[in-house]
Amino acid sequence: MAKRIEVRPDTAAAAASADRMTRWLVVVLAVVIFAGGLFGYDQGVISGALAGIKDTFSLSVFMVQVVTSWVTLGALVGSLAGGAMGDRIGRKRTLLIAGALFALGSLVQWLAPDAGILVVGRFVVGVAVGVAAVAAPLYASELSPANFRGRFISSYQLAITAGIFLAYLVNAQLSASESWRLMLGAAAVPGLALFVIALVAPESPRWLMTKNRRAEAAVDIRKIYPQIDVERQLDAIHSALHEEEQAAPWSEIFAKEWRRPLVVAVGLAIFQQITGINAIIYYANQIFASAGFATEAARAAVTTWAIGGVNVLATLIAIAFIDNMGRRKLLLTGLIGMGVSLTAVGVAFQFIAPSGAVVSATGPTTAGIVTVVALVVFIISFAFSLGPVVWTVINEVFPARIRGRGVALATAVNWGSAYLVSQFFLSLVEGIGSSLTFFLFAMFCAAGWVWVYRIVPETKRKSLEQIQAMWSEKASSTG
Numbered sequence: 001m002a003k004r005i006e007v008r009p010d011t012a013a014a015a016a017s018a019d020r021m022t023r024w025l026v027v028v029l030a031v032v033i034f035a036g037g038l039f040g041y042d043q044g045v046i047s048g049a050l051a052g053i054k055d056t057f058s059l060s061v062f063m064v065q066v067v068t069s070w071v072t073l074g075a076l077v078g079s080l081a082g083g084a085m086g087d088r089i090g091r092k093r094t095l096l097i098a099g100a101l102f103a104l105g106s107l108v109q110w111l112a113p114d115a116g117i118l119v120v121g122r123f124v125v126g127v128a129v130g131v132a133a134v135a136a137p138l139y140a141s142e143l144s145p146a147n148f149r150g151r152f153i154s155s156y157q158l159a160i161t162a163g164i165f166l167a168y169l170v171n172a173q174l175s176a177s178e179s180w181r182l183m184l185g186a187a188a189v190p191g192l193a194l195f196v197i198a199l200v201a202p203e204s205p206r207w208l209m210t211k212n213r214r215a216e217a218a219v220d221i222r223k224i225y226p227q228i229d230v231e232r233q234l235d236a237i238h239s240a241l242h243e244e245e246q247a248a249p250w251s252e253i254f255a256k257e258w259r260r261p262l263v264v265a266v267g268l269a270i271f272q273q274i275t276g277i278n279a280i281i282y283y284a285n286q287i288f289a290s291a292g293f294a295t296e297a298a299r300a301a302v303t304t305w306a307i308g309g310v311n312v313l314a315t316l317i318a319i320a321f322i323d324n325m326g327r328r329k330l331l332l333t334g335l336i337g338m339g340v341s342l343t344a345v346g347v348a349f350q351f352i353a354p355s356g357a358v359v360s361a362t363g364p365t366t367a368g369i370v371t372v373v374a375l376v377v378f379i380i381s382f383a384f385s386l387g388p389v390v391w392t393v394i395n396e397v398f399p400a401r402i403r404g405r406g407v408a409l410a411t412a413v414n415w416g417s418a419y420l421v422s423q424f425f426l427s428l429v430e431g432i433g434s435s436l437t438f439f440l441f442a443m444f445c446a447a448g449w450v451w452v453y454r455i456v457p458e459t460k461r462k463s464l465e466q467i468q469a470m471w472s473e474k475a476s477s478t479g
Contacts, residue, residue: 040163048171052180074126082134083408101128102191110185157388292364314383334385339445
């Protein structure tokens with residue numbers, strides 16, 4: 001006679017709780033992935049759309065840079081607004097607004113009758129990017145388990161790289177036709193998807209606690225983590241908030257106690273951009289044209305796989321190691337790879353025809369191949385270091401009371417730096433040449449390595465409350 005197998009009630013309940021936790025964490029992750037994917041798509045798609053836009057509206061070099069860079073200018077505005085909104089109306093509602101703005105801006109770009117309206121659409125999408133860039137990683141940092149927080153926030157960067165790769169695939173498919181409107185307008189669909197997913201997502205319990213809404217915070221914590229001691233967790237959050245009910249004023253971000261995390265966040269935000277990543281993402285087609293890839297199809301192919309595909313795969317390295325290897329090691333290793341590869345690109349461009357010269361139809365030169373290989377190394381190095389790790393650290397280092405505005409300020413600085421790089425990259429190349437431009441980026445990598453080594457602490461496997469206590473102890477020890 002077969003032995004009857006009984007399922008113990010406590011075992012069944014634990015399994016049900018684990019399944020429920022997994023489902024809600026998937027929802028949280030989906031919000032982060034859609035926000036990052038939209039960000040990445042709008043970054044990458046302009047590379048393939050620029051040629052058609054330039055032909056349609058007969059744009060000058062200056063206007064090409066404006067069309068490209070105003071998404072970053074909008075992101076600067078959006079990141080400042082996103083911090084204030086995140087603190088005032090909550091992380092969830094802020095993400096709803098980001099989804100709506102993504103859809104609106106994409107439609108404006110699709111229907112733009114002239115370059116001016118197109119720039120407006122780019123700016124609106126940029127505002128959405130900025131709002132999402134603050135709200136999504138912040139949301140992930142506050143709802144993810146401490147031992148997986150790095151991976152959750154890094155998933156935002158992985159989604160960015162996937163969005164860039166998808167944009168390059170779309171560009172490659174549509175490169176032979178004047179379909180730039182479809183390229184830009186397609187982002188309206190995932191924008192609406194982000195809006196719908198954010199509707200069903202839970203709110204951040206930490207934000208609810210800042211508003212003295214403990215009962216609602218308890219509901220959301222039980223929803224996501226049904227097996228933990230909810231009241232004990234709420235007490236820990238309450239203690240970290242210092243029993244303060246109102247969001248901190250902007251001036252508190254600059255208080256002496258929080259000066260070190262502010263310096264860490266802002267410094268990382270600047271170095272992520274001035275080392276050249278967005279110049280390469282936005283102007284990949286032009287760089288590869290100068291390197292000898294004469295046809296639009298050849299440029300689209302090398303951009304898609306050497307930049308987009310490699311970017312996605314290399315970001316997986318950070319996802320795998322960020323919570324084990326640590327933030328500092330990844331940053332320092334990546335900056336070495338980025339600096340060496342940019343130096344190689346600078347050397348290669350000394351043997352490549354100047355920008356604007358007629359490129360041989362026979363294919364890329366040896367120097368052109370070296371450029372591609374070096375840029376692949378650069379993308380790999382960035383994708384496991386300054387890409388995901390910067391966003392992770394920025395969203396970890398600030399205390400709960402000022403986290404929303406601190407993240408917003410650092411993100412705004414990031415986008416301000418991105419705007420300057422994307423607005424003046426082509427002018428810089430025309431002024432000092434491609435070779436010296438890449439040497440300049442390599443020099444910034446060297447400066448970034450020294451700065452990270454001296455300033456940035458390790459935060460792996462520390463809870464947000466432990467990181468907050470670390471800053472308080474350091475402030476006390478330095479008087």
